[in-house]
Amino acid sequence: MFPVDEPYPFEEKVKNFLKETSTLPGFEPTGLTRTYYLDLIEPIVRQAVTWQDDKGAIIDPFLQREQDHVTARFVGACSVLIGAGRCRDLLEPCLRAMDYACERLYNGEAKTADFYTRELMMGYIFLKKYISSERLQRWRKWLGTFEPERIYKDVVAHKPMSQVYNWNVYTFAGEQMKKHQGLADNTRYIERYIPRHISLFTPYGMYRDPGNPITYDLSARFNFAIMLNYGYEGKYRSIIDELLRRGGLTTLFYLSSKGEAPFGGRSNQYHFVEAMVAALCEYEARRYHQMGNEKLAGAFKRTAHLAALSVRRWLVDVRPFRHIKNFFPPETMHGCDSYGGYSKYSLTAASFFAVAYLFADDGITEQPAPIDVRGYVMVLPDFHKVFATVGDTHIEIDTKADHSYDATGLGRFHRRSVPSELALSSSITCGPKYIVEKPSPRSFAIAPSWLSEEGWCSLAECERSIKGWSVNVLKESKDEVIFRVIYELSNERVTRITSEYCLREGTLDVTEILEGETSRIRVTIPLLLSDGEHKAEVKIEETGFTVEYLGHVYRAQLIGNGASIGRLNIVAPNRNAEYDIGYFESEGKIIRYRLSLNA
Numbered sequence: 001m002f003p004v005d006e007p008y009p010f011e012e013k014v015k016n017f018l019k020e021t022s023t024l025p026g027f028e029p030t031g032l033t034r035t036y037y038l039d040l041i042e043p044i045v046r047q048a049v050t051w052q053d054d055k056g057a058i059i060d061p062f063l064q065r066e067q068d069h070v071t072a073r074f075v076g077a078c079s080v081l082i083g084a085g086r087c088r089d090l091l092e093p094c095l096r097a098m099d100y101a102c103e104r105l106y107n108g109e110a111k112t113a114d115f116y117t118r119e120l121m122m123g124y125i126f127l128k129k130y131i132s133s134e135r136l137q138r139w140r141k142w143l144g145t146f147e148p149e150r151i152y153k154d155v156v157a158h159k160p161m162s163q164v165y166n167w168n169v170y171t172f173a174g175e176q177m178k179k180h181q182g183l184a185d186n187t188r189y190i191e192r193y194i195p196r197h198i199s200l201f202t203p204y205g206m207y208r209d210p211g212n213p214i215t216y217d218l219s220a221r222f223n224f225a226i227m228l229n230y231g232y233e234g235k236y237r238s239i240i241d242e243l244l245r246r247g248g249l250t251t252l253f254y255l256s257s258k259g260e261a262p263f264g265g266r267s268n269q270y271h272f273v274e275a276m277v278a279a280l281c282e283y284e285a286r287r288y289h290q291m292g293n294e295k296l297a298g299a300f301k302r303t304a305h306l307a308a309l310s311v312r313r314w315l316v317d318v319r320p321f322r323h324i325k326n327f328f329p330p331e332t333m334h335g336c337d338s339y340g341g342y343s344k345y346s347l348t349a350a351s352f353f354a355v356a357y358l359f360a361d362d363g364i365t366e367q368p369a370p371i372d373v374r375g376y377v378m379v380l381p382d383f384h385k386v387f388a389t390v391g392d393t394h395i396e397i398d399t400k401a402d403h404s405y406d407a408t409g410l411g412r413f414h415r416r417s418v419p420s421e422l423a424l425s426s427s428i429t430c431g432p433k434y435i436v437e438k439p440s441p442r443s444f445a446i447a448p449s450w451l452s453e454e455g456w457c458s459l460a461e462c463e464r465s466i467k468g469w470s471v472n473v474l475k476e477s478k479d480e481v482i483f484r485v486i487y488e489l490s491n492e493r494v495t496r497i498t499s500e501y502c503l504r505e506g507t508l509d510v511t512e513i514l515e516g517e518t519s520r521i522r523v524t525i526p527l528l529l530s531d532g533e534h535k536a537e538v539k540i541e542e543t544g545f546t547v548e549y550l551g552h553v554y555r556a557q558l559i560g561n562g563a564s565i566g567r568l569n570i571v572a573p574n575r576n577a578e579y580d581i582g583y584f585e586s587e588g589k590i591i592r593y594r595l596s597l598n599a
Contacts, residue, residue: 003198003201003202003203003205003243004203004239004242004243004246006203007203008203008204008205008246008249009203009204010204010249010250010253010378013253013370013376013378014249014296016374017299017370017373017374018295018296020368020373020374024368024372024373027368027372029302029365029366030302030305030306030309030366032305032308032309033362034356034357034360034361034362035084035357036305036308037278037308037353037354037356037357037360038080038081038084038086038357039316040308040311040312040315040316040349040350040353041077041080041081041350041353041354041357042081042086042087043315043316043321044077044315044321044346044347044349044350045074045077045078045081045087045090045347045350046087046090047320047321047346048074048078048343048346048347048350049090049093051343052074052093052096052097055096055100056071056093056096056097056098056099056100056101057071057097057100058070058071058074058097058343058347059343060341060342060343060344061342061343062330062331062333062341062342063341063342063343067339067341067343067344068111068112068115068339068344069101069110069112069113069115069116069119069344070341070343070344070347071097071100071101072101072105072115072116072119072120073115073119073344073347073348073350073351074094074097074347075094075097075098075101075119075120075122075123076118076119076120076122076123076350076351076354077347077350077351077353077354078090078093078094078097079094079098079122079123079125079126079127080122080126080354080357080358081354082094082126082127083125083126084357091127091130094123094127095127095130095131095135098120098123098124098127098139099135099138101116101119101120102120102123102138102139102142102143103142104116105117105120105142105143105146105151106141106142106143106145106146106151108150108151110151111153112153112167113151113152113153114152114153114154114167114168114170114171115167115170116174117143117170117171117173117174117175117177117178118170118173118174118177118223118226119174119351120143120174121143121174121177121178121181122177122351122354124139124143124181124183125177125181140183143178143183143184144178144183144184145184148171148175148186148189149189152167152168152171153167154166154167154168154171155168155193161193161196164193164196165200165209165210165216166207166209166216166219166220168193168196168197169197169207169219169220169223169224170219170223171190172190172193172194172223172224172227172232173223173224173226173227173230175187175189175190176190176226176227176230176231176232177226177230179230179231180230180231187232187234190227190232190234191234191235191236194234194236194240195236197220198236198239198240198243200220201243201247202382203246204246204247204250204380204382205221205242205243205244205245205246205247205248205249205250206221206247206250206380206382206383207219207220207221207247208382211265211266211402212265212382212383212384213264213265213266213267213268213402213405214261214262214263214264214265214268214273214383214385215261215265215266215267215268215270215273216265216266216267217247217383218251218261218273218276218277218280219276221243221244221247221248221276221280222276222279222280222352222355224240224243224244225244225279225280225283225359226355227240228240228241228244229283229359244280244283244284245284245287247280248280248281248283248284248287248300249284250378250380251277251280251281251303252281252284252299252300252303252369252370253370253376253378253387253389254378254380254385254387255277255303255306255307255371256310256389256394256396256412256414256420257371257389257391257392257393257394257414257415257416258306258310258394258414258415258416258420259274259277259303259305259306259307259308259309259310260274260307260310260325260414260420260425261273261274261276261277261307262385262387262396262412263396263398263406263411263412263425263426263427263575264383264385264398264401264402264405264406264426265402265405265406266337266404266405266433267337267340268405268426268575269324269325269326269335269425269426269575269576270323270324270325270340270345270348270349271311271314271315271323271324271325271345271346271349272345272348272349272351272352274307274308274310274311274349275307275308275311275348275349275351275352275353275355275356276352277303277304277307278304278305278307278308278352278353278356279304279352279353279355279356279359281300281301281303281304281307282300282301282304282356282359282360282361283359284296284300285297285298285300285301285304285360285361285364286359286361286364288300289361289363289364294364294365294367295367297364297367298364298365298366298367298368299367299368299369299370300369301364301365301366301367302366302367302368302369302372303369303371304356304360305366306369308353308356310420311325311349313419314326314327315349318533321346323340323342323345323346323349324336324340324345324575325420325421325425325575325576326421326531326532326575326576326577327531327532327533327534328531328532328533329532330342332435332437332532333435334435334436334437334532334573334575335434335435335436335573335574335575335576336434336435336575337433337434337435338433338434338435340434370389371389371391371392371394372391373478374476374477374478375388375389375390375391375476375477375478375479375480375481375503376388376389376476376481377471377473377476377481377483379471384398384399384400384401384469385397385398385399386399386471386483386485388481388483388501388503389481389503390478390479390480390481390503390504390505391478391479391505392415392416392417392505392506392599393414393415393416393503393504393505393506393507393508393597394412394413394414394415395410395412395413395414395501395503395508396410396411396412397409397410397411397485397499398411398427398445399466399469399485399487400463400466400469401427401429401445401460401463403429403431403443403461403463404429404431404432404433405429405432405433405434406426406427406429407427407428407429407443407444407445407447407460407461408427408445408447408459408460408461408462408463408466409427409445409446409447409448409459409460409499410424410445410446410447410499410501410510411424411426411427411445411446412424412425412426413446413508413595413597414597415505415506415597415599417599418552418554418597418598418599419531419549419550419552420576421528421531421576421577422528422536422547422549422550422552422554422597423528423554423595423597424445424446424526424579425574425576426574426575426576427443427444427445427460427574428440428443428444428445428460428526428572428573428574428579429443429574430442430443430461431443432574434575436573437573438571438573439573440570440571440572440573441570441572442458442460442461442572443458443460443461444458444460444524444526444572444579444581445459445460445524445526446510446523446524446525446526446595447459447460447499447523447524448497448499448512448514448521448522448523448591449521449522449523449524449583450493450494450514450516450518450520450521450522450589451518451519451520451521451522452493452518456522457491457493457494458524459487459497460524462489462491465489465490465491466487466488466489466490467488467489467490468487468488469485469486469487469488470485470486471483471484471485471486472484472486479504479505480502480503480504481501481502481503482500482501482502482503483500483501484498484499484500484501485498485499485501486498486499487499491516492517493516493517493518494514494515494516494517494518495515495516496514496515496516497512497513497514497515498511498512498513498515499511499512499513500513506596506597506598506599507594507595507596508594508595508596509559509592509593509594510523510592510593510594510595511590511591511592512590512591512592513589513590514589514590515589516589518589519587519588520585520586520587520588521585521586521588521589521590521591522583522584522585522586522591523583523584523585523591523593524581524582524583525545525556525581525582525583525584525593525595526572526579526580526581526582527545527547527556527567527579527580527581527582528547528549528554528577528578528579529571529577529578529579529580530577530578531576531577532577532578534549534550536548536549537549538567538580538582540565540566540567540582543557543558543565544556544557544558544565544582544584544593545557545565545582552597552598553597553598554595554596554597554598555594555595555596556582556584556593556594556595557593557594557596558584558591558592558593558594559592559593559594560592562586562587563584563585563586563591564584564585564586565582565583565584565585566582566583566585567580567581567582567583568580568581568582568583
């Protein structure tokens, strides 16, 4: 059974959104055009040229080596800039990188070959008019004559089909571009693997890589969109098209009100993730524009622009630019996976924003997106995520976290005009697979804890004890949503936790209820200390905490009496920043508190 054989679970939400008026008092389009994507790309590419060696390879300035497929990414981004009429002075460096990467791919010297072809085909398309016929023939040989099963790594020549995942999908985009350009027709190769990938999609149109990280759902859909954009018309086209439709709508609703992609799992919090969101939303905007559905087309256009705007403060407004959502010195690789080097993932962002530029149609006018129109709750069971949005305010809850990257509980509280790390943009784990100077002594989210004979136990750390979880939506309106997340635990003392959330613009009221044998309840509240460059000021007040940061204020306040307030006085880092941990503590099994962000 294919995932498209089941109804799309959010069809009713889409219908309700379309019933809303398309004009909102005070609605302000971003004013962006497709050239904004080029504005994001160009500083990265110009910086990367200074890292190029005599062979044409891009050498990471901190790792002092070429990391994976970074040179190919440079080609993909730089060639689009040149094709758009910019950076003509970088033609020769781009051609050297193209020669170098093409030959390595053809000779089987590329350890991450699966990621090369799509980037180099961008180079082929936009650079071929500048080169001699002899050079063009070399490119055609290097790109068009190798056997995919021999060169690529995520293929059955090296592993069982059951272990093939997202790397393989990257090859589809490149191979289809080769067909589009008349270099080779490897449709049989593509269609050998497509059924495997279709089986990994959910009815929500989301791709399940191991551990179900959000980033690799987007990666798979991003490459399928490129494949269709370059003319795939094979027997699986309609299924893939429907999966992209569903995944696009899901993304439209789960995105943060700031335009940021969700936290969760590996390869997260890099700007290339928002670049994929922008590209996919531009792709979907064209779909609905062609159908004459200008409301959805405009909503996707706006969402693409919000995603692209969300990374500006790290890519454009600071030097050196940062390739991940923090301001720590790039050489520390704070928050980065071991494979997430500065050159690699900054050029990945540049290359993927280049795709957004190519997909974009400035004839589509921004219209309000769901985050502008109404309040709603989104539940993604396979990805153990719950999202809620009311106007400019958004939360994300991880209900059973992958503890190598995240913690269970409320891990994100955003408001559009407020820096995303102020309240929290991703949770804190004590055993991160990403790089920090010193990990937190324990894992934290905005989540309840309970006192046991062994000490304090926390929802943030008990993902293995969660037998099941459910969501009960009590109210969805334009101004307010109310819902409960209920956790069933295989715990000898606390057997159930109910977290009730009431979200309004700028404010979140939370009630935590424990069921079982415990005498005290505690709620942990991460309090921002530093983003790596800017310090925050934390104050303890009579009823809670105030954090002042870059001109904005975050407050966490108790509701009711009888609870104590304190700080753990630790440094607890996540990918974005360093936090201390505040707490509210009370006798009994219930506690209420309010979180707020100033506009």
